[in-house]
Amino acid sequence: MTTPVSLKVGDKALEMPVKSGTIGPSVVDIGKLYAQTGMFTYDPGFTSTASCESKITYIDGDEGVLLYRGYPIEQLAEHGDFLETCYLLLYGELPTPAQRADFNYRVTRHTMVHEQMMRFFQGFRRDAHPMSVMVASVGALSAFYHDSIDIADENQRMIASMRMIAKFPTLAAMAYKYSIGQPFVYPQNDLDYTSNFLRMCFAVPCEEYKVNKVLSRALDRIFILHADHEQNASTSTVRLAGSSGANPFACIAAGVACLWGPAHGGANEAALKMLQEIGSVDRIPHYIARAKDKNDSFRLMGFGHRVYKNYDPRAKIMQKTAHEVLNELGIKDDPLLDIAIELERIALHDEYFIEKKLYPNVDFYSGITLKAMGFPTSMFTALFALARTVGWIAQWKEMIEDPGQKIGRPRQLYTGNARRDYIPGNMR
Numbered sequence: 001m002t003t004p005v006s007l008k009v010g011d012k013a014l015e016m017p018v019k020s021g022t023i024g025p026s027v028v029d030i031g032k033l034y035a036q037t038g039m040f041t042y043d044p045g046f047t048s049t050a051s052c053e054s055k056i057t058y059i060d061g062d063e064g065v066l067l068y069r070g071y072p073i074e075q076l077a078e079h080g081d082f083l084e085t086c087y088l089l090l091y092g093e094l095p096t097p098a099q100r101a102d103f104n105y106r107v108t109r110h111t112m113v114h115e116q117m118m119r120f121f122q123g124f125r126r127d128a129h130p131m132s133v134m135v136a137s138v139g140a141l142s143a144f145y146h147d148s149i150d151i152a153d154e155n156q157r158m159i160a161s162m163r164m165i166a167k168f169p170t171l172a173a174m175a176y177k178y179s180i181g182q183p184f185v186y187p188q189n190d191l192d193y194t195s196n197f198l199r200m201c202f203a204v205p206c207e208e209y210k211v212n213k214v215l216s217r218a219l220d221r222i223f224i225l226h227a228d229h230e231q232n233a234s235t236s237t238v239r240l241a242g243s244s245g246a247n248p249f250a251c252i253a254a255g256v257a258c259l260w261g262p263a264h265g266g267a268n269e270a271a272l273k274m275l276q277e278i279g280s281v282d283r284i285p286h287y288i289a290r291a292k293d294k295n296d297s298f299r300l301m302g303f304g305h306r307v308y309k310n311y312d313p314r315a316k317i318m319q320k321t322a323h324e325v326l327n328e329l330g331i332k333d334d335p336l337l338d339i340a341i342e343l344e345r346i347a348l349h350d351e352y353f354i355e356k357k358l359y360p361n362v363d364f365y366s367g368i369t370l371k372a373m374g375f376p377t378s379m380f381t382a383l384f385a386l387a388r389t390v391g392w393i394a395q396w397k398e399m400i401e402d403p404g405q406k407i408g409r410p411r412q413l414y415t416g417n418a419r420r421d422y423i424p425g426n427m428r
Contacts (some may be wrong), residue, residue: 064310088300110166110189139253149247173200194220228391234258271302272367302364314362
């Protein structure tokens with residue numbers, strides 16, 4: 001039994017229980033603080049606040065550890081595949097061969113979207129950003145699938161979950177095709193999840209498309225790395241939307257909208273643009289000096305992380321994946337990769353970066369990899385959203401099924417005007 005935390009407010013002393021998880025820091029339960037003291041806590045950005053209890057994902061930022069349901073991300077990325085990871089996040093255990101076959105079958109048979117969605121896409125400008133299309137189209141799924149929006153029905157919750165995992169690649173590929181003026185490509189059931197997505201993105205009706213297995217495996221690994229990441233901004237958005245009882249499609253659309261922010265899902269695009277701005281290895285010292293200058297607004301993108309104070313475990317896997325993709329495509333001398341490798345070397349040995357714990361994160365290499373595959377930068381965040389959908393769904397399901405969950409309602413520190421009386425206009 002963990003000793004409660006004592007707090008003295010004026011003449012009143014109170015004890016607050018301490019809760020411990022399986023691993024990681026314990027938490028102080030302040031649920032009765034306001035009732036007993038009339039005071040709230042103040043924690044902008046929730047840097048020291050646990051918003052929920054979860055069994056899905058664990059991060060140790062100091063040690064550089066990421067676990068999905070207890071399994072290290074390195075092992076899942078090396079030995080598993082994305083749909084197996086989806087099953088793990090949704091159900092809590094790795095599937096048996098029979099469960100895996102059934103799950104893959106159910107996902108594959110839900111990949112098509114309602115044909116009227118085609119006309120829905122035509123309402124967008126041809127130059128619409130893929131993420132704006134994704135926010136709208138994911139939310140619109142609730143208008144097409146009325147039989148899976150009752151959150152009180154466990155079966156409907158699972159049907160909605162399967163539909164989103166299956167249809168998100170189709171919608172993302174449609175958003176991409178629409179943005180470049182090419183016809184939509186229907187899913188093909190004899191392909192695996194990631195190969196099917198690549199075909200929907202890059203096939204054209206006038207010639208046969210052959211999936212490159214190296215690229216498919218690399219993208220599958222990228223999806224695994226991005227499948228979930230604990231209570232980040234978009235996941236918290238999904239949980240907050242879900243706490244109101246909103247339908248699952250609306251909740252995931254809210255997560256997509258939050259992910260669109262450049263400080264969240266747009267970081268890999270920003271990292272790629274930074275490498276392009278640097279241009280060559282011999283210009284790196286100039287930009288390193290700018291990054292160290294407090295009076296310069298320039299920042300090295302793809303370094304450091306809100307949670308990780310060590311090397312992001314996903315970055316190591318992404319570095320290897322980037323090399324595999326570039327080698328497969330015959331890109332021997334990629335200037336962006338050369339810049340990235342040299343920046344990484346400097347960051348891992350320079351006292352300034354070591355002291356501030358600015359290690360490369362997953363976004364540092366993913367932009368290079370996706371660009372080499374043929375995806376434009378405008379699609380990077382849509383691919384992130386595709387991968388994160390299963391994490392959002394798992395977190396949403398966990399919240400809905402938690403008997404202790406309440407509608408989210410943060411409080412505030414009010415600093416506006418105190419009460420004042422209205423004065424009619426002719427008397428002011």
